[in-house]
Amino acid sequence: MSELAIIGGGISGLCAGIYAQLSGLQSEIFEGHSVVGGQCTSWTRKGYHIDNCVHWMTGTSPEKEIYQVWKDVGVLGEGQKIVSHDYFLQVDIDGVKGHVWRDLNKMQAELLSIAPEDEIEIKRLIKAIKDFQGIELPALKPKEQMTFWDNMKLLWKMRKVIPVAAKYQKLTLNEYAEHFKSPIIKRIINNYVPDAYFAISMFYMYAMFSAGNADLPYGASDAIALKMRDKYLQLGGKISTKKKAVNIDIEGSKCKRINFEDGTFVEPQNIICAVDASVIFKLVGEKYMDKHFKFCYGNPDKFPVFSDVNVYYSVDCTTETMPTMEIFNAEEFELAGRKHHFIIMNNFADQPNFAPEGKGIIEVLLVQYDYEYDYWEKLYTEDKEKYKAAKMQVANDVLVRLEKHYPHLKGKLNVLEVVSPKSFNRYLGSYKGSYMGFIQTPHVKKEVHSGVLPGLDNFYLAGQWLQTPGGLPNALVTGRFAVQRLLKREGRLKEFCCKK
Ligand SMILES: Cc1cc2nc3c(=O)[nH]c(=O)nc-3n(C[C@H](O)[C@H](O)[C@H](O)COP(=O)(O)OP(=O)(O)OC[C@H]3O[C@@H](n4cnc5c(N)ncnc54)[C@H](O)[C@@H]3O)c2cc1C
Numbered sequence: 001m002s003e004l005a006i007i008g009g010g011i012s013g014l015c016a017g018i019y020a021q022l023s024g025l026q027s028e029i030f031e032g033h034s035v036v037g038g039q040c041t042s043w044t045r046k047g048y049h050i051d052n053c054v055h056w057m058t059g060t061s062p063e064k065e066i067y068q069v070w071k072d073v074g075v076l077g078e079g080q081k082i083v084s085h086d087y088f089l090q091v092d093i094d095g096v097k098g099h100v101w102r103d104l105n106k107m108q109a110e111l112l113s114i115a116p117e118d119e120i121e122i123k124r125l126i127k128a129i130k131d132f133q134g135i136e137l138p139a140l141k142p143k144e145q146m147t148f149w150d151n152m153k154l155l156w157k158m159r160k161v162i163p164v165a166a167k168y169q170k171l172t173l174n175e176y177a178e179h180f181k182s183p184i185i186k187r188i189i190n191n192y193v194p195d196a197y198f199a200i201s202m203f204y205m206y207a208m209f210s211a212g213n214a215d216l217p218y219g220a221s222d223a224i225a226l227k228m229r230d231k232y233l234q235l236g237g238k239i240s241t242k243k244k245a246v247n248i249d250i251e252g253s254k255c256k257r258i259n260f261e262d263g264t265f266v267e268p269q270n271i272i273c274a275v276d277a278s279v280i281f282k283l284v285g286e287k288y289m290d291k292h293f294k295f296c297y298g299n300p301d302k303f304p305v306f307s308d309v310n311v312y313y314s315v316d317c318t319t320e321t322m323p324t325m326e327i328f329n330a331e332e333f334e335l336a337g338r339k340h341h342f343i344i345m346n347n348f349a350d351q352p353n354f355a356p357e358g359k360g361i362i363e364v365l366l367v368q369y370d371y372e373y374d375y376w377e378k379l380y381t382e383d384k385e386k387y388k389a390a391k392m393q394v395a396n397d398v399l400v401r402l403e404k405h406y407p408h409l410k411g412k413l414n415v416l417e418v419v420s421p422k423s424f425n426r427y428l429g430s431y432k433g434s435y436m437g438f439i440q441t442p443h444v445k446k447e448v449h450s451g452v453l454p455g456l457d458n459f460y461l462a463g464q465w466l467q468t469p470g471g472l473p474n475a476l477v478t479g480r481f482a483v484q485r486l487l488k489r490e491g492r493l494k495e496f497c498c499k500k
Contacts, residue, residue, distance in 0.1 A: 002026060002027070002028050002266065002268045002269070003025050003026045003027065003268065003269050003270065004020050004025050004026065004027040004028070004268055004269065004270045004271070004272065004486070005027070005028055005030060005258055005266055005268035005270070005271050005272075006020070006027055006028070006029045006030065006271075006272045006274055006462075007030050007245045007258065007271065007272070007273050007274060007275055007283070008029075008030075008031065008032075008038065008273065008274035008275040008279075008462075008463070009029045009030075009031030009033075009036030009037070009038065009229075009239060009241070009274075010036070010037065010038020010039060010040065010274060010275075010428075010463070010475060011037070011038060011039075011040050011224065011225065011228065011472055011475040011476055011479070012038075012274040012462040012463045012464065012475040012476065012478050012479040012482075013029055013031070013036075013038070013272070013274030013275075013462060013463075013479065014029070014036060014037075014073070014225070014228040014229060014232055014479065015069070015073050015228065015462070015475070015476050015477075015478075015479025015480055016272045016274055016462050016478075016479035016480070016482045016483055017029050017232045017237045017479075018072070018073045018074070018228065018231055018232050018235060018237070018479075019072070019073075019479065019480050019483040019484075019496075019497065019498070020237075020272075020483050021232065021235035021236055021237050022072070022235060022497035022498060023483060023487065023495050023496050023497040024495055024497075025483070025486075025487075026236070027237055027238070028237070028238040028239070028240065028266070028268075029232070029237065029238070029239045029240070030240050030243040030245060030258070030260070030266070031239065031240070031241045031242075031243060032242070032243065032244035032245070032261075032275075032428075032429065033241065033242070033427055033428065034241050034242055035241060036225065036229050036239060036241065037221065037224075037225030037226070037229070038225075038428055038475075039053055039424070039428060039430070039435045040053045040054060040221045040224050040225045040472060041053060041221055041225065042220070042221050042222050045312070045416045045417050046314065046416060047356050048312070048314050048354065048355050048356070048359075048361045048416055049348075049351075049353060049354040049355070049361070050312050050361070050416065050417050051220045051221050051222070051348065051351070051354065051363075052221070052310060052419055053220070053221040054216060054220050054221045054224065054472065055216070055325070055346060056088070056205070056208070056209060056214040056215070056216060057070075057214065057215065057216055057217065057224065057472055057473070058137070058208050058213055058214045058471070058472070058473040059076070059137075059139075059213065059214075059473050059476075060076065060082055060212065060213055060214065060215040060216075060217075061211060061212050061213035063213075064136060064137070064139075064213055065136060065137065065138065065139040065140050066137050066139040066473050066476070066477065068139065068140065068498075069139050069140070069476055069477060069480055070476070072480075072498050073227075073228050073231060073476070074227045074228060074230070074231035075217060075223070075224050075227050075228060076217070080217055080218070080223070081217070081218035082215045082216065082217060082218065083215060083216040083217070083218050083350055083351070084102075084212070084215045084216075085102070085215075085324050085350075086101065086102055086103075087099040087100055087101050087102065087324075088100040088101075088102070088205075088206065088209045088325070089188075089191070089325040089326065089327060090323045090324075090325065090326045090327070091184050091187045091188050091191075091326070091327050091328070092326060092327070092328040092329075092405075093183050093184050093187065093328070093329055094329070096114060096184060097184075098110060098111060098114050098182075098184035098185065098187075098188055100188060100206050100209065101210075102209060102210050102212075103210075104126050104129060104130055104210050105126075107126065107210075108122060108123065108126045111125075111126075111182075111184075111185060111188075114182060114184055114185075115180070115181065115182030115184065115185055117181050117182070118180045118181055118182050118185060121179045121180055121185075122180075122185070125185075125189075128164045128167075128168065128203050129203055129206045129207050129210060130207070130210075131160040131161060131163075131164045131203075131207075132160075132161055132164060132200070132203040132204055132206075132207035133207045133208075133210065133211040133213075134157055134158055134159070134160045134161050135158060135161045135204060135207060135208075136154060136157045136158060137473055137474070137477065138150075138154060138477075139473070139476075139477045139480070140480075141481075141484065142451060142481035142484055142485055143448055144450070145484060145488065145493075164200070164203065165200050168198075168199045168200050168203070169198060169200060169442055170442045170443075171198065171199040171442055172195060172196050172197065172198060172199060172441065172442055173189055173190045173193070173194075173195045173196075173197050173198075173199050173201070173202055174190055174195035174196070175199070176189055176190075176199035176202070177189040177190040177195075187327055187342065189202055191327050191342075191344065192327070192344045192365055192367065193205075193306075193367075193436075193439075194304070194306045194367055194369065194439055196304060196439055196441050197439055197440060197441070197469075198440050198441060198442040199442070201440060201469060218351070218352060219351065219352060220348075220351050224472065242262075243260050243261075243262070243264075244260060244261040244262075245258050245259070245260055245261075245275075245283055246259050246260060246261050246282075246283075247259050247282070247283055247284075247285075248271070248283045248284050248459075250284065250285075250456070253455055253456060253457040254456075254457055254458055255271050255284070255456060255458055255459045258271065258283075269458060270458045270459075270460070270486055271458060271459050271460070272460045272461075272462050272479075272482045272483070272486070273459060273460070273461055273462070273463075274461075274462040274463050274478075274479065274482070275429060275463065276428065276429045276430050276431055276463070276465065277293060277431065277437075277463065277465035277466075278297075278429070278431035279429045280453075280461065281293070284453070284456065284459065288453045288454075288455060288456060290453055290454055292447060292449055292450075296438055299444075300370060302441060302443060302444045303438040303439070303441070303444065304369065304370050304438070304439045304441070305370045305431060305432050305434035305436075305437070305438055305439060306367055306368060306369055306370065306434060306436065306439055307367075307368045307370075307372075307373060307421035307424060307430075307432065307433035307434055307435060308365050308366060308367060308368055308419070308421070308435070309335065309365075309366040309368055309391075309394055309418065309419065309420050309421070310363055310364070310365055310366075310417075310418070310419040311363070311364045311366070311394065311395045311398055311415065311417070311418050311419075312361060312362070312363050312415075312416040312417040312418075312419075313361070313362050313363075313364070313395075313399065313402070313413045313414060313415060313416060314355065314359060314360070314361055314413070314414045314416050315355070315359060315360035315361065315362060315409060315412055315413060316359060316411075316412035316413075316414070317358070317359070317360065317408075317409075317412055318349065318358060318359065318360050319347045319348075319349045319355075319360030319361075319362060320349045320360075322345075322347045322349065322360075322362070322406065323345070323347065324346070324347050324349070324350065325344070325345065325346050325347070326344075326345045326347075327342055327343070327344050327345075328342060328343055328345070328405050329341060329342050330342055330343045330401040330404075330405065331401060331404070333394075333397040333398070333401070335366060335368075335372075335394050335397075336368060336372040336375040336376065337372070337375060338369075338372065340366060343364055343366075343398060343401055343402070343405070344364060344365045344366075345362055345363070345364055345402065346362065346363040346364075346365065347360070347362050347363075348360075348361050348362070348363070361416070362402075364398050364402070366394070366398075368420075368421050368433070370432045370434070372421070373421045373422075373425075373432040373433050376390075376420045376421045376422040376433070377422055377425070379422075380420075380422045380426075387420075387422070390420075391418035391420055392415065392418070394418065395415040395418050396415070399413050399415065420433070421433025421434075435470075436464070436469065436470035436471060437464045437465045437467070437468075437469055437470025437471075437474070438465070438469070438470075439469070440468055440469040446468045447468070448466065448467055448468065449461065449465075449466035449467070451466055451478065451481055451482055451485050452485060457489075460482040460485050460486050461478070461482065462475075462478040462479045462481070462482040463475060463478055464478070466478045480498075483496065484496055
């Protein structure tokens, strides 16, 4: 009987495994897919490297707590090269370009020159982003283990953030964008996260970037997931892939046995369940769904989710002179019954060996809402050929618009891969294809989950769904917290490896 079984080998599961091993707990990760990494993943198509995840990773500044965790799990620290861009994104509307610059004074000056009529709001925006640079994601201890002084320290660090958050907390991105007249600034605010998100998610994103706390490891998703996998294995952890858990036998308040799809089972002393939240309750049964998750799943209007269609194109020339990320208006096209008017292009030119010598690879991200998931689900289950054709249709629609916007790419683009919301669900079990947890709308209380379920003594949760609003750093810290909770419950917290 192993001491600890971890179900799910995404970032949260790998992190839990590393801290378990570092703390002397012998663990094994059981991953349903053929590789670990979960959403943080990549693969190869026709000699091109497809990175279907990270665009920015919070935690690259050594001043923030989360940096320590990335360091413990082997992702950051000495020897890890970081890719830092001068700007987060470029918006192009009718040939006029606005940027989210790392240098916020430069951003202010540029926006003022583009839209002097928005002067007051531009200055408020830049100030809000600067104030938000003080935000800290508590990363070293779960909330119930934080002392009075830990909380005081946190409040002190967040002293400038609190008034800004209070001022804008009731606004969605869409509503906040309406404070501006300039279409460029509207698009800078409202772009690749759904417009129902609360406005402060944007302050957070640009604050982290401008503070040097949201850059990218050289190698992108592989430099995160594979490094964590390697660290876990070096520490003596064991990984079993293609081990899809189907249910857990429970006796009294103890989880006794994990049953896998292939007919095998394990009987560990403790379980950390690091899968999509909807999968948790398939494993233990709906009766263990607590108030928090009942409320979230029961109120999809307040807790919507989103996904993407991601299209990858090989480029028959280098893309070094193209923007790293650009959003531009495009001739209207329809996808899953909704009209799209702009395109988000991401260029991987500064990542190593993503394309053969002299070639390039670019990605286009198209947001899909939860109600659009049904379109993909229906196509996939009813007619696979139609599903494939729908993916090719959007890829071709976008290709024409890319060629129009980047005339030098005419005849040089080829569709490499199309990822739909159904793909996330098929490979990882993601609820409605969501890869970022529940969307944080302004109208709900922001809660951090306790990481345990009432009535289950040896069962701990990890994963992005426990924290606001998902993403790699949130997934990461929940892995650490799960191990701390387990050790605390067993009266062994002193054995936790990495106190601070
Ligand atoms: C296109 C895209 C872009 C993104 N961009 C960013 C970004 O720029 N910055 C950022 O911070 N985040 C980004 N994210 C989000 C980030 O990747 C996720 O938040 C994070 O990886 C989630 O990790 P997790 O461990 O919580 O969950 P997951 O990655 O979902 O891991 C869960 C694991 O459990 C496995 N599993 C599920 N069911 C079972 C079962 N029954 N038995 C065994 N195993 C099972 C799955 O296969 C999976 O490996 C992006 C994601 C995507 C897809």
